[in-house]
Amino acid sequence: MARITAGVTTSHVPAIGVALDNGKSTDDYWRPVFAGYEFSKEWIRSEKPDVIILVYNDHASAFSLDFIPTFAIGVGESYEPADEGWGRRPVPTVQGHPELAWHITQSVIQSDFDLTMVNRMDVDHGLTVPLSLMFGQPAAWPCKVIPFAVNVVQYPPPSGRRCYELGKALRQAVESFDQDLNVQIWGTGGMSHQLQGPRAGLINAEFDNRFLDRLIDDADALSRVPHIDYVREAGSEGIELVMWLIMRGALDDKVNCRHRFYHVPASNTAVGHLVLENTSNRR
């Protein structure tokens, strides 16, 4: 049986990818950011996940205004890094896991979450920067990845509650897959940031740290925080944090927090990162 053993959350700031791709990760500005992932890189080397369900948002790369899926799952064989306006990131092609992805799709839709199925799409910094932070610069990514895209660009995004409950459905789906797979789920984006208008540059460290506390120990209540609170308190792009609730919903009520990191700034953004292990499902 496949099992979800752990969850990871991390911001996915594009400038982090640019810094790594251009050999700047040891600069004074970037060193503290990458240092926050040293534990996690060691940890994941020993965890050796087979598959990562990577929850992220597309930033007008695969999805223009032609069509905007609220929840989209990648069921394809592989995905290329997107050209977001400055060329494709020099990172490996992302290998999917179509068999598990289709299994999840059927299970989740039959649990009343109507996913959009995507065979072909490019994946942008929202997906590739977390992989870079956790795995560095390998010639090939060491595991399969199922991209799971959430709309947080076009209002209205899904509610935190809906995301949290979707996480629970994802867990059920994984656990009904009959191959023995070590599956992780990652929630990415955030933390507080605003990229537009006169309020750009907004950071709310108090909100962010409270969010981290509650994501670990009080996630059910946290999932009821409405959209307006994210926008007002964490900036217009802070709403990305609802994606962390999908990850959290897929884990046990009680989790073991192995690592916690918070840093300001990375470009316009507060970087937050957690490594959470399930208390069950581990061997």
Next chain:
Amino acid sequence: MALEKPYTDVPGTTIFDADMSRKGYHLNQFCMSLMTAENRAKFKENERAYIDQWPMTEEQKQGVLTRDYNRMIAAGGNIYFLAKIFSTDGISFQDAASTMTGMSVDEYKLMMLNGGRSIEGNRYKENNNG
């Protein structure tokens, strides 16, 4: 019944909602075209001729030509779409964001190094006259 907009009292912030999306459709779709090197080269060669291929308003086109991101956002642009323009210009997200705040690039960078823009006084329009 009109769509509910509980976010209009947040200062200095435009939520990319249904109305903005309708307004900005062609502007944002033009931005998507800049995701190939070939189109970026064509755009740089003759910006006006390039953008004239999209049925944008003159206000949207002037926003693009003057790289006035607040003006583009007011005309329905979404920042993740508009990012294709400043990426084409080789400008970082941080430098582009600073242009929307009335601060210089260096002032903005320093503000971020010092922990970013404070939430205090920035929750409601009535607090900051924004």
